[in-house]
Structures are given as structure tokens and as C-alpha cells.
Amino acid sequence: MVSVSPRLRDSLDYEEPEATDPRFSLGFRSLDLATNGYDQYELQYDHRPFSGFPKTGAIERKRRRRQSDQVLDYAVPFQYRTTADGEAFRLALLLPGTGTSPVECRLIWESSKRPKREYACLSYCWETVERTTAILCDGYRFPITKNLLMALQKVRKPTIGIHIWIDQICINQDDYQERAHQVSIMKYIFSNAKEVIVWLGEAGDRSAKLCEYARRMARGQHAPNDRYSPKSALNRIMNQRQLQDALQRLLERPWFKRVWVIPEVALSHFSVVAIGDSTVSWDNLVRLIRDTQLPQSAGFDKQTALLGNPRQRIAIITQMSASQSKGLFHTDIMQLLILAKSSQATDVRDKVYAFYGVTLLRTHPYYGEIPDRKTSIERLYVEIACHYVNSILYDDYYSRWHGLNEARRTQQLMSILYSAGRLHQHHNLPSWVPDWTYAWYQAPLWCKTESNLATLLPRDDWSAGIRSDHRAGGERRETFEIIDAATARHQLRVSALIFDSILETYEATPAMTLSEEHGPLEPSDSATALHSPTLSYGRDFFKTTKGFFGMATRGIRQNDTVVLLLGGDVPFVLRAFNRESNGTKTFMLLCECYVQANSVMVGDYMRTEWSRSEDITIL
Structure with missing residues (x-):
């Protein structure tokens, strides 16, 4: 057994890795230098990676299970002896096997920038951090989660x-420094992989038929000339109602x-x-999701009303993938917020780090910010908000990559607020x-929640399709800058019309009355928003001193201020402080809101009154 230095220098970018890092040499393993005949285990590309279990009897399966348990019970627990740093990452050689026989693997080193082997990456859901089962890794007992064990039993070849x-x-999850480093090179690990296997779990809810339906639809296996049943071949697999139900249940899976x-x-x-023993390409699955209209439910429906719905x-992931393949940095802060706040993560800092x-x-x-993890999370969220605001405002490199004109720049800034x-x-x-940990639970007023799957617009053009029809703050943005307070809590100065x-x-919903200052409330299609069960879910209604009605997130109260930020699409509710900062009025931002008046929501009021706008400070 030969141990290596746990830290090797990272300056590998301009050197041959073999000359500086012994881990990439032939035969080097994670625990020792002995060679064990890796040449015989070459990755063979196979469109059917899951060949299924042998059809053995119940007695034989139980006997194999007992043998597997005995082997794992007597194995010595695994320990990492080296650290993955530089451009090095561990790769698992998954040994042949079938059925419930013990899953075995060996760890080898690979270069993230210049890999010599073809390999796949497994994308799956941990579901829990409890590792209740185990495999053999380099001959040692390695605890893993149950969902991963099922995936490996299906992925391995006979x-x-x-x-x-x-x-x-492949990552020492207990070494926070290694985790951080491996996250920083994740782009190279996944972009250099031959394929990514997305494991959604065991078969169920017509998943096998759903995969077959998607494959046949992609191949055009239907009868277009049959006037009575133009998709008769597909309908023999599942009718439309069964297809909708199967697809709905698929999208509800934890992955x-x-x-x-x-x-x-x-x-x-x-x-x-x-899914179980069935496979389908990601592109074919996306095409099926795009072409299948799910049934609409009455009232508030999370599947369609919330940002980041499946x-x-x-749609966003597919657009990101298309842009990444062209070498474009497509993802912007609006996409990150939509995805992160609708996602789940064991460590909430991953809601930022996952997009590195x-x-x-x-x-x-x-990840090693200890002992006060909560403080580090807050510092991270402030840091990332400041980074994006300053990048959007002042970084020409960021603007060029995203093709930002002034309208898009304003839209991204306002999406942060x-x-x-x-x-x-x-x-x-x-x-x-x-707060990236605060999930979306209301239908947004500031944008739409359509998927944009049909258009797949390039670069940041996708954002034009989800922008709302409101223009309460007009198209003109003036002051928008971060101020560092003496207490090190960052403040924001913006131009607003109170x-x-x-x-x-x-x-x-209150009974509508006449506005003392403006007369009868203006009838409009948008006025029905107050009566919409989707938009009113999670919101309270209010009446202003001028007689306007509106709605905002529960928690607003009397004397809160309704303002129009210059460049914003919908109004905001702020709460005033009894002090001024740098000669400007100081407020706390509460939430977005809706005012039932066309003149306000389409921007007419701002166009006539914008000269009364002033700079305010938001704490």
C-alpha cells in the first residue's frame, strides 16, 4: 500500500499532466500503485445500458442476497487516502455484474481537462443523506444511499x-475543501463525458410505455394518412389520457x-x-413534454402557476444545454433565481454553487465556513447579489456574453428585486x-410562467417571452447602485416615484367603491386580476389613501408605501424607516404588488408624473 501526498500543486494548465501529477500515470489507483488489469475494462457504448436482471427463481435470489450481505458485512470500511485537487478527479470503474450480486467498483484518477478514457456521468437524486446500504469499492465496504444502489445495479454491464x-x-463528501474544488471543475467533468445517464428511479406509473411512446413519436411511427386515427400506432401504446397521467407523474419524481x-x-x-429497465434520450423526452398538453385544473395549480414549474x-435547462454546447454563457441571474428557488438542496449554499x-x-x-454556517450562508447570498448587480451595470464582458441591451439589463436588475x-x-x-432558500409559492405578477419549450430562443431572448405585459415603471431606469453602509450591510439606492x-x-376581495380623486375605477381586462384565484393565492388585498385597490403578499399593513421604481414592470410595497440615509428617504422592501388601474400598470401614470421621482435608499 503506497500513500501519496494529499495535496498536489494546481498549476497543471500549461504542462503535461503526466510530468507533474503521478495520479494520471498508467495503473495509478486511489489507494495503491498496483496494477490490476484495467485494460480489459473498456467502455463499450451501448444504447441499451440496462440489460435487465436474469430471470432467476425466488430461492436463488434469496441465496444471492445472503451471499451479498455476508461479503459486505465482513468487508473493512473504506477510507479515502488521497485528496482530489488540481485538475484531477476520481473515476469509478464499475465492474461487471447482474441482479442483486454485490456492486463492485475501483477508483482511478483522471484529468478533468485532458481525459484519456471515455466515461459517463450519473445524474440522480440522493433523496436522503442516510447511507443505508453499501457496495465494494477497491475491496472495501463503501456506504451509499439506496437510490444509488438501485441505479448502479441497473447501469452496470453483465x-x-x-x-x-x-x-x-468519486468525491470525499466529508472533505469540504475537496468538495469545493471538485465543484469548481465540474464543468470539465461533465462537458468531457461521453454521456450523462439520468436515473429517475424504479419503473412505475406506465414509465416503460412512456419511454416507448417517446421513442416511437421521435421516429414518426404513426399513421398520418389515417383520417380516423392519425396517431393510431401511438394510441395502441397509450391513449391521450393515459399519456397525460404518466407524464404528470413522471414530472413529479424527485429528480x-x-x-x-x-x-x-x-x-x-x-x-x-x-427509469427502471427503460431508457429514452433526453431530447426525445423533451419533445414529448413539449408536444403533450397537460390537463388544466381549476384554481391555483402549482404545475403551471409557479415559477420553476417542471x-x-x-425548457430553461434545454436552452442552457444548447447554449453551453456552442460555448456561450447563456445563464443569467433571472434564470438562476427561477431555477434555484424552485429547487431542493441538502446544503442551501448549493443553490448558488451548483451553477458555478x-x-x-x-x-x-x-463549504468550510465554520462554526457559524448560518452567517456564511447570509454572506454568500449578499455577495452573489452584489456580484450580479455590479456585473450587469458595469462589466462589459458580462454584457457582451449575454448580449445585454438597456432593456434586458433593466429587466435582470429588477428580477433581483x-x-x-x-x-x-x-x-x-x-x-x-x-433569499435563495425561499421557494416560490405565489404566481408572479412580474413575469409569466410559460415554459417556452416550443421556441427555444437563443441566448437571452428567452426572457422576452416570459416578461409580463405590465410597464408600471416605464422603460426608463435611472439610479440603481449598491451602497456600502458603515455597518457593512449593503444598501441599494434607486430612483422611485412614491x-x-x-x-x-x-x-x-373588498367591495369596489369610487375613487375620491380619480372617479370610477377604470374597467379593463387586467382588473380581473383581483378576482383571479391564481394571482390572489397567498396575497392580501388593500385600499390606498387615494382610493385605489390592489393586492400584495400577506404581511403588508396600514401605512406601508406603494412605489413605482423607474424601469420596473410592477409596483412595490415598501415600509418606511424614521431616518434618512445620505439625504434620501429610507425604506425596507417588502414585496411586489398589483394596483387595479390601467393608467398605473401600463405606465401612463409614470409618464405624466416621472418628474416627481426621487432617489430612495432600500435597506
Whole structure:
């Protein structure tokens, strides 16, 4: 047994890796230098990676299970002896096997920038951090989660070994410094992989028929000349109602809610989706989702009303993947907020770190901030908000990559504020900083939630399709800058038109009366928003001192201020402080809001009154 230095220098960019890093030499393993005949385990590309279990009897399966348990029970626990740093990462050689026989693998080193082996990456959902089962890794007992064990039993081949990257095995999850480093090179690991295998779990809910339906639809296996049943071949697999139900249940699987799966698919050249023994390419699955209209339910429907709903997530991921393949940094702050706040993560800092490889993110992943983890999370969220505001405003490199004109720049800046607000925060943050852990639970007023799957617009053009029809703040943005306070809590100075103050709040839709100053409320299609069960969900109604009615997030109260930020699409509710900062009025941002008046929501009021706007400070 030969141990290596746990830290090797990182300056490998301009040198041959073999000359500086012995881990990339032939035969080097994670635990010793002995060679064990790796040459016989060459990855053979196979469109059917899951060959299925042998059809053995119940007695034989139980006997194999007992043998497997005995082998694992007597194995010595695995320990990492080296650290993955520089451009090195571990790769698992998954040995041949079938059925419930013990899963075995060996760890080898590979270069993230110049890999010599073809390998796959596994994208799956941990579901829990409890590792209740185990495999054999380099002959040692290695604990893993149950879902990963099922995936490995399906992925492995009966007669040949395959090289595959699996985060739970290839990264020492207890070494925070190694985790941070491996996240920083994740872009190279996934973009250099031959394929990404997306494991959605065991078969069920007509998943096998769903995969067959997607494959046949992609091949055009229907009868277009049959006037009575133009898709008769597909209908023999599933009728439309069964298809909708199967697709709905598929999108409810845990994989579609996790944050780390987003960059894993976005960075891949080719992804194959596996459910039990069935497989379908990612592109064919996306095509099926795009062409299948799910049934609409009455009232508030999370599947369509919330930002980051499954169809919208898939659309954004697909657009990200297309842009990454062309070498474009497509992902912007609006996409990140939509995806992250709708995702789940074991470590909430991953809601930022997961996107390190798919955007111009400069916040280097660091998990070792101890002992006060909560403080480090708050500092991270403030840092990332400041980074994006300053990049959008002042970084020409960022603007060129994203093709930002002034309208798009304003839209991205305002999306940060719409995603923030004290009524939408768990952590103690400046009120203008988004809390990435606070999930979307209301239908947004500032944008639409359509998936844009049909258009797949390039670069940042996708954002034009989800922008709302409101233009309350007009098209002109003036002051928008970050101010560092003496207390080191960042403040934001913006130009705003103070519109009105809240006189009363209601839990139910109030009876409409005449406005003392403006006469009868203006009839419009948008006025029906107050009566929309989708938009009113999670919101209270209010009446202003000028007689206007509107709605905003629950938690608003009397004397809160309604303002129009220059360049914003919808109004905001702010709460005043009894002090001034740098000679400007000081407020706390609460939430976005809706005012039932066309003149306000389409921007007519701003166009006539913009000269009364002033700079205010948001704490």
C-alpha cells in the first residue's frame, strides 16, 4: 500500500499532466500503485445500458442476497487516502455484474481537462443523506444511499466494466475543501463525458410505455394518412389520457426538483434518461413534454402557476444545454433565481454553487465556513447579489456574453428585486437581496410562467417571452447602485416615484367603491386580476389613501408605501424607516404588488408624473 501526498500543486494548465501529477500515470489507483488489469475494462457504448436482471427463481435470489450481505458485512470500511485537487478527479470503474450480486467498483484518477478514457456521468437524486446500504469499492465496504444502489445495479454491464463518475463515490463528501474544488471543475467533468445517464428511479406509473411512446413519436411511427386515427400506432401504446397521467407523474419524481441535476444535464453532450429497465434520450423526452398538453385544473395549480414549474425548468435547462454546447454563457441571474428557488438542496449554499460551471460566476465554492454556517450562508447570498448587480451595470464582458441591451439589463436588475423582499426571506438579509432558500409559492405578477419549450430562443431572448405585459415603471431606469453602509450591510439606492400609501388591508376581495380623486375605477381586462384565484393565492388585498385597490403578499399593513421604481414592470410595497440615509428617504422592501388601474400598470401614470421621482435608499 503506497500513500501519496494529499495535496498536489494546481498549476497543471500549461504542462503535461503526466510530468507533474503521478495520479494520471498508467495503473495509478486511489489507494495503491498496483496494477490490476484495467485494460480489459473498456467502455463499450451501448444504447441499451440496462440489460435487465436474469430471470432467476425466488430461492436463488434469496441465496444471492445472503451471499451479498455476508461479503459486505465482513468487508473493512473504506477510507479515502488521497485528496482530489488540481485538475484531477476520481473515476469509478464499475465492474461487471447482474441482479442483486454485490456492486463492485475501483477508483482511478483522471484529468478533468485532458481525459484519456471515455466515461459517463450519473445524474440522480440522493433523496436522503442516510447511507443505508453499501457496495465494494477497491475491496472495501463503501456506504451509499439506496437510490444509488438501485441505479448502479441497473447501469452496470453483465460482461464488461464501465467508467463512470458518481459524486457520492468519486468525491470525499466529508472533505469540504475537496468538495469545493471538485465543484469548481465540474464543468470539465461533465462537458468531457461521453454521456450523462439520468436515473429517475424504479419503473412505475406506465414509465416503460412512456419511454416507448417517446421513442416511437421521435421516429414518426404513426399513421398520418389515417383520417380516423392519425396517431393510431401511438394510441395502441397509450391513449391521450393515459399519456397525460404518466407524464404528470413522471414530472413529479424527485429528480426534477433537485438543484444539482440542472448543470449535470446542461453541461452534457448527450443525456439518456433511465427509469427502471427503460431508457429514452433526453431530447426525445423533451419533445414529448413539449408536444403533450397537460390537463388544466381549476384554481391555483402549482404545475403551471409557479415559477420553476417542471415544464419551465426543463425548457430553461434545454436552452442552457444548447447554449453551453456552442460555448456561450447563456445563464443569467433571472434564470438562476427561477431555477434555484424552485429547487431542493441538502446544503442551501448549493443553490448558488451548483451553477458555478454554467455561468460567469465568480464566487468560488467554499463549504468550510465554520462554526457559524448560518452567517456564511447570509454572506454568500449578499455577495452573489452584489456580484450580479455590479456585473450587469458595469462589466462589459458580462454584457457582451449575454448580449445585454438597456432593456434586458433593466429587466435582470429588477428580477433581483422581485425575487427579494422581507416578506420573502428566511435569513437576515438586506431586504433587496433574494433569499435563495425561499421557494416560490405565489404566481408572479412580474413575469409569466410559460415554459417556452416550443421556441427555444437563443441566448437571452428567452426572457422576452416570459416578461409580463405590465410597464408600471416605464422603460426608463435611472439610479440603481449598491451602497456600502458603515455597518457593512449593503444598501441599494434607486430612483422611485412614491405613488400612494396603504389605508386598509383585507383578507378577502373588498367591495369596489369610487375613487375620491380619480372617479370610477377604470374597467379593463387586467382588473380581473383581483378576482383571479391564481394571482390572489397567498396575497392580501388593500385600499390606498387615494382610493385605489390592489393586492400584495400577506404581511403588508396600514401605512406601508406603494412605489413605482423607474424601469420596473410592477409596483412595490415598501415600509418606511424614521431616518434618512445620505439625504434620501429610507425604506425596507417588502414585496411586489398589483394596483387595479390601467393608467398605473401600463405606465401612463409614470409618464405624466416621472418628474416627481426621487432617489430612495432600500435597506
